[in-house]
Amino acid sequence: MYVSILASSSKGNAAYIETDKEKILVDAGLSAKKIQNALIEIGRNMQDIHHLFVTHEHSDHIRGVGVLARRYPKLMIYANLKTIKIMETKVGQISTEQLIDFEPGQTISIGDVDVESFAVSHDAVLPQFYQFHCENKSFAILTDTGYVSDKIKYKIRNANMYLFESNHDLEMLRMGMYPWPLKQRILSDRGHLSNDESGDALTDLIGLDTKKIFLGHLSPENNLKPLAKLTVSNILEENGFGVGHDFEILDTDSKLPTKLLKV
Template structure:
């Protein structure tokens, strides 16, 4: 099973997850051209994709969805609320009949040889979700756009082999930055985004010996930077009451504008 970030950040998100026989994207929040260029680096063609899993309808997650899915006739899977948001998005154009498939959180479905487990997340969208994907005894997950987390989220992210986890902002940078007060409140709220500190604390709750690969993602362009996110999350792990130290983790930050290393589990 492989996982790779084609793009991850507040300006656009697109994650590849696949096996030898099944190829999926989680979100298509970048242009068709950039998606195709990313897939080329993975030696995957657009027509080989088995599905696009959409987390929610915000533009940084669906910007390229209409053009890309229409070109290759790729089925799209999302919650009913997210589908309503997609259908109302004027920028996507008319979606062909039969491409949009509703799914339910906490109800597993299969695409090819990958079991997909959608789970609820706390974000200011219609019906957002994250995805846990399993194949041949291995599990990976994409967990971004979390305003907060609880025991339910921790349970969904237990026993992973790899994870893409949100580390959106540094709280101090956000508080002193130029965003309007209302936007700052939204980002810091329970339906906003995970700070670097909260990302580290959530990671502590899901760490185990077989979680070999950790990608930090969905960084804010204005209120974070890669080194700060990495060091803050690492410090949270080191200071926590557990057996792990930050420097022992195979952890890195997914880039906004380029394809990440390929995770193989």
Template sequence: MQVCVLASGSTGNTSLITTGQHKILMDAGLSGKKTKSLLDEVGVDINDIDLAFLSHDHSDHSAGLGVLMRRYPQIDAFANTGTWNYLLDSKKIGKVPVQQMNTIEPGQSKVMGDLTVTAFATSHDAAEPQYYVFESDGKRVAFLTDTGYVSENVKGVIKDSDAYMMEFNYDTMMLREGPYSWSLKQRILSDVGHLSNEEAGEALLDVVSPRTKHIFLAHRSQHNNTAYLAHDTAKEMLVDGDANLDNDVKIIDTAPDEPTGLIKI
């Protein structure tokens, strides 16, 4: 299994997972043209993408899905019922081909050839947010952003993965002293908002294990965080702290418009 975070941030999110049988998009928050361009950068033809999984309805995760489904009929797209209903009722992604729509509900696992996908509910101010663990050939990668907190149930689902894409959204001091309105700050800080660097690190402390080799720092705010602060917090808490990790774990920064490259898990 290989993973590439193609783009991550408030301007748009999408990642790539590859197995022997599948090429999968995790979220589709960019235009079709931009998604194709980023895939080209890592040597993957967009015509080879056969699966797409959507976390929730916010446009930075979903805006490009309708275009991709209409333009590339080989893509089977998965989301839960609440997310599909909201997107279709609001017409946020336009009319999508019914035959390409598939459901996966929180708590469900689906097996597709050499891939097993497990969905789990998160806490965010969207219709029915959820994220996923992808498993193939004995490897597990867990994706988790856009959640105000990490429940014990979620920790149980994502525990002991080989790789994590984890939200390190904001530095608390930068957010509190920054330019956002107080109402927006309250929303971000709430249980249906986002994770701070420290909250993400604390959650990871409960779930990483010696098998964990890669941690992608994702969905970093461009106004309330820096790559240095997120990386330094993760390193201090996980690598230099008491985490149950081997010394060769890699902490990987992500960017809003530049892919990480395909990394073997």
């Protein structure tokens, strides 16, 4: 299984997963053109992708879904029914033949991939994220949640690779220009994980099989890549983890895809 994070920030999100038999997108929070260009940068093409998993209906996760669905009729869109209903009001009509109901707590198999869905705490109608399994390897995505429950920790513990939220630095957010109601939303248990919260949660998740952690969904206004990595690394090192030895912490970008990396 190979992964590239095509884009990850509060401005837009999309991830690409490839196995011997399948090519998959998770979210399409960029325009269809930008997603196609990001795929070309890693040597791939949108027309070869037949599965798109949607996490929730916020625009930074669905911006390109409608255009992609209409442009590529063989593209199957997976999401729960509540998300589908709201998503269609934002991205336009999608053929019912392309929509597949995939509810939180379910597992489905496509080709050589098993996909688990799990509910999270975020201010969307029914947000869910995914863990992908192929040939005894696993890749877990969790980028929009106000906290990480014990149930989620149990489900995604010891994944080989994570895309994990590290949205904001607490002081940058508190001192920044956002209006107070927006700050309250971000800081709530239905908002986003801070750098500190990300590090704390990862101390309960990282196992012997964990080798790569992408820090994602960084806020351009309230975070910096070096700060996120430093904060998370310090927390993990203080808890006895071998950052840079046993596993890598990797950046994501709002505009540039990461290299296609083996899970």
